Amino acid sequence: MLDNPRSPRVRSVAKLAKKAARAETGAFLLEGPQAAREALTWRPELVVDLYATTHAFQKHDDVAALAKQADVRTEFVTEQVLDAMADTVTPQGFVAVCRTFPTSLDDIFGSSPRLIAVLEEVRDPGNAGTIIRAADSAGADAVVFSGHTVDLYNPKVVRSTTGSLFHLPVAVGATIEDVLARSRSASLHVIAADMAGDDLLVARTSGELALPTAWVFGNEAHGLSDAAVALVDRVITVPIYGHAESMNLATAASVCLYESAFAQRS
Known part of the structure; x- marks a missing residue:
């Protein structure tokens, strides 16, 4: 379980709130169970990393099932780590890193x-x-x-x-x-x-x-x-x-x- 809000990995996720980091990495931030649910249902190949608190993972077992079906590994984190990663004050237990997918x-x-x-x-x-x-x-x-x-x-x-x-x-x-x-x-x-x-x-x-x-x-x-x-x-x-x-x-x-x-x- 990730429990250090100041770790390099947590900081790299949090940086995706900034446009420069998104442009550099080709990734963006996704927050909350509903957003995670839609991404895993419609475009699971875009989900690079999924982070969740144990409470949220148990509460939203359908998201857990979708992640397993898409072969997306969930990394468990503390509430403090999730808060540090997220752009919102209340990220509702889930944060994901997804690939950008431009359409021409x-x-x-x-x-x-x-x-x-x-x-x-x-x-x-x-x-x-x-x-x-x-x-x-x-x-x-x-x-x-x-x-x-x-x-x-x-x-x-x-x-x-x-x-x-x-x-x-x-x-x-x-x-x-x-x-x-x-x-x-x-x-x-x-x-x-x-x-x-x-x-x-x-x-x-x-x-x-x-x-x-x-x-x-x-x-x-x-x-x-x-x-x-x-x-x-x-x-x-x-x-x-x-x-x-x-x-x-x-x-x-x-x-x-x-x-x-x-x-x-x-």
Whole structure:
């Protein structure tokens, strides 16, 4: 059992909370039983190391069974060691080290997608992760992080996906111009979500949401760049009927993605 919170091994795991360490090692941090469960179920080959307290291992025996099935050895650690490894205050008994698994635009657009989410300059990790989760829930085919969008493997992004990171392909690093050009080549209708757009109900009534669609979501504070807006087919806003000053980006993205999901399945 690992019981020294200051050991080199513990420190090397803890460093994965930093982008530089993730880039250097090609690994990222996963925390909690739910995230471990999803990784071991959907992408067990990515799990390099699994650490757990004995209490958590006994309590979540399904995670233990999945680890055994995937031939992933579990290293038992003390609560103090787990706290030192984790990025959160309460890691819930499990920490895993996983390999990063980038997806290319060729893979995404070569599979004839009908619904994708494109993030441009989205900086908040909670928003980025929640949009991945919403895209997964809505049955989207992929998510693309463009420009200076937050690092996909940021611990808070990973946590916010609640395991959806392992369910659908996510590409990173492309320019918004390249992503939208590829979207058009794949016959996707490109719609931007922005405060200055037409009412979402107009798009619903016109039937265009039933088309294969790439939804584009911009920065939380500044919205989409002028360059991105100039490249899209349509700009849509989610109407606010109450007195709220604005809508959270991830909430608006969830509405947009589900509107397309409903239209495409009706």
